[in-house]
Amino acid sequence: MDVSRTRAVRLPAVAAALCCCLALVAGCSGSASRSEKERATAQTAQTAVPMAAADLQSDYQKVIKDVLPSVVQIQAGNDLGSGIVYDDQGHIVTNAHVVGDQKTFRVTTANSDKALTATLVYSYPQQDLAVIKLEAVPKGLRPAAFADSSKVRVGQIVLAMGSPLGLSSSVTQGIVSATGRTVTEGGSGGSPGATIGNMIQTSAAINPGNSGGALVDLDGRVVGIPTLAAVDPNLGNSAAPGIGFAIPSSMVGTVAGQIVRNGKVTDSGRAALNITGRTVVDDRFRPAGVAVVEVEKGGAADKAGIRxxxxxxxxxxxxxxxxxxxxxxxxxxxxxxxxxxTYTRDGREEKTDVTLGEQ
Incomplete structure (x- = not known):
């Protein structure tokens, strides 16, 4: 799948449509007259849908009010992205591709137009995560609450918050479309970028600038960091509507926690063969495997006899x-x-067992 790093529900219309359906069902009862009790029951059913819609709208507004102050805009050189306040010490977690090669940043919070200065703590491109830290922590800075992303379910309503196209404090709505996706980012010069596993797929709109922001459940907890939007090659590599991906919050907490505590990632949790490799092609110029260029001494491949x-x-x-x-x-x-x-060596196919190492 091609990806690039980076629909609001019309509640009154939905409510009206559902009310219409209820009215049609009630009108098909076949009864020429109804008792007062039946009439009262029908009226209660007709008013229940708009009340439910109002409750859902109220939930949205509460989540936005609670979480948006924890979502910031990050300016890295000439590029804009988003971030999430991680703790009350001024640490902000975002995507590694948002910070790029920059070391200092201008950060704008949701409740202020004043830009704050932040510096890079550590960037971990392998998982496309990074942490920056504000030089001065403003009063009232609110850390976000992170959910256990292993409990995220398909169909769950989520809100994406960030600064798409530089429009700060923007919110889009959708559902969790799938979990457990493995996605490879587009890299520079035609080479692939980071490959990230266990990602959350969502229909909430994710546009350039949303990267590093918050994907939030209706309990006001961050379930992931919006990172990628799929692109459609048939539409000139423009964004494919309704297909976005977020790094799960549990991974965010693991990586960001290590960076805050140790200044770097000490336990990636990412499996590796501990080799340097490159794609090779067959005599028809079709990709045919990965040639081992170098084997790390004492690594997983070395111990398994791969050369x-x-x-x-x-x-x-x-x-x-x-x-x-x-x-x-x-x-x-x-x-x-x-x-x-399984590998080939001197034209022969061989197979060996391996205990995977760490990247």
Whole structure:
């Protein structure tokens, strides 16, 4: 799937449509007259839908009021993105592609037009996450509450908050469309970017500038960081409506927590073969596997007997044709997992068991 780094519900219309349906059902009862009790019951049913719509709208407004102060706009050089206030010490978590190569940033909070200065703590491009820190913490800065993303369910209503196209404090609405997605970002020069596993797919609109913001449930808790929007090659690589991806909050907490405590990521949780590889093609110029260019001494591949010059064609039961497909297969695994690697060496196909290392 092609991705780039980066529909509001019309409640009155929905309510009206549902009321109409209720009226039609009631009109098909076949009874020429109704008792006062039946009439009262029908009237109660007709008023229940608008009341439910009003309750949902109230929920939206409360979540926005509670969470939006924790979402900031980040200016990194000439680029704009979003971030989430992580704690009351001024740490802000965002995407690594938002901070880029910059070391200092201008941060604008939702309740102020005054730009604050922040500096980079650490960027971890492998998971597309980074933490920056405000030089001076303004009074009333509100950290966001993070949910357990393992409990996120398909169909759950979510709101995306951030600064799409520079429009600060913007909110879009959708649902969780899928969980457990593995997505590879577009990189520079045609090479792939980070491959991120276990992502949340959402129909909430994610546009450039939303990256690093908040995907929030109706309890006002962050379930993920909006990071990617799918693009449609048939539409000139423009954004595919309703297909966006967010890094799950549990991973955000793991990575950001390590950065805040240690100044870097010490335990990535990302499986690796500990090799340097490149995609190779067959005699028809079709991707045919990953050639091992270098093996890290003492790493997972080294211990399994894999050598430079071998061509990896399968990891477990997954066929490997490109470096991206290998990275995506590894994203579904954990360090310490036991699996098999099938490879070719001097024209012969061989297979070995390997205990995966850490990236």
């Amino acid at each position: 430079a010059g071998d061509v990896i064609i399968r990891l477990g039961d997954t066929d490997i044709t490109t470096i991206t497909s290998l990275t995506e297969a590894l994203a579904a695994e954990k360090p310490g997992d036991r699996t098999s690697v």
